[in-house]
């Protein structure tokens with residue numbers, strides 16, 4: 045039975061991924077920053093009739109990382125899969141962010157993922173097989189308004205994951221990036237991560253930020269992508285004989301990434317970013333049909349009236365993702 049460590053398993057995508065993998069033949073170690081979450085994770089596992097082991101793991105604490113990986117390797121007989129899922133958000137325009145807030149989000153999302161990977165890699169390399177799966181975001185492919193720091197961390201994860209893949213492939217390992225669009229989790233409520241400065245009405249960005257948050261909230265409620273879709277993508281990344289380097293999760297996210305790849309920059313800018321900025325500036329959050337973009341970027345160019353070409357591309361992309 046292959047062993048997998050999932051970071052940030054107390055809630056959201058990490059919890060669902062841990063449960064999903066445990067139900068599909070993996071020996072799962074669910075990393076939680078605070079062991080107070082242990083009973084709830086075990087209860088969720090019992091409800092799903094699966095077994096997993098909860099380990100304390102704060103990805104920003106090197107001793108905790110050492111202990112957790114050691115536990116997994118000793119009691120799991122090695123580590124085949126590492127799912128770098130733990131992360132925090134930071135919402136607010138760049139000028140409204142404190143450097144300490146920016147450092148914190150980099151510590152968790154970038155250096156945290158690197159720290160756990162660095163600790164697990166020698167074991168995987170020695171075994172000559174294994175997969176490092178990083179939950180990036182479509183925000184690591186297309187940035188958006190009010191998420192300059194968060195998107196920077198996701199772009200950093202993309203560079204890390206891609207480069208790492210080239211380095212570890214010769215040893216029989218793979219590094220794979222999962223890129224979800226908006227999925228309703230605690231990220232959109234208790235773990236939202238609004239910067240204090242962004243909430244200050246005196247900020248010159250405040251009105252736009254508020255409009256953008258309203259757009260984002262509406263998308264969160266209407267997205268059809270669920271945590272289980274992300275968990276399935278992780279499972280595919282861990283089990284596919286010839287995995288891809290990236291898996292985009294969610295139809296709007298897939299369409300946005302495809303459009304960006306195929307359209308000239310200027311056209312994408314006009315259709316995608318242009319529509320978003322008009323919505324934010326005009327404060328038209330109350331007009332759902334015209335909203336182009338959620339705040340996990342790539343949320344949708346689909347909600348807006350759109351050219352036939354983009355509709356066709358959306359369908360093609362969706363069919364492609366479904367058929368993987």
Ligand SMILES: NC(=O)c1ccc[n+]([C@@H]2O[C@H](COP(=O)([O-])OP(=O)(O)OC[C@H]3O[C@@H](n4cnc5c(N)ncnc54)[C@H](OP(=O)(O)O)[C@@H]3O)[C@@H](O)[C@H]2O)c1
Nearest residue numbers: 052054056057077102103130131181226227229230231235
């Ligand atoms: N939801 C979305 O729309 C979406 C879209 C694209 C990508 N993502 C990415 O998916 C991942 C999971 O997000 P989510 O939506 O499931 O968010 P979430 O519900 O807020 O879960 C985040 C998890 O990360 C953990 N965490 C935070 N800092 C940590 C640290 N220093 N050490 C260990 N664990 C830590 C949290 O633990 P605590 O409970 O202790 O805080 C929690 O378990 C993130 O990397 C996020 O960027 C999410």
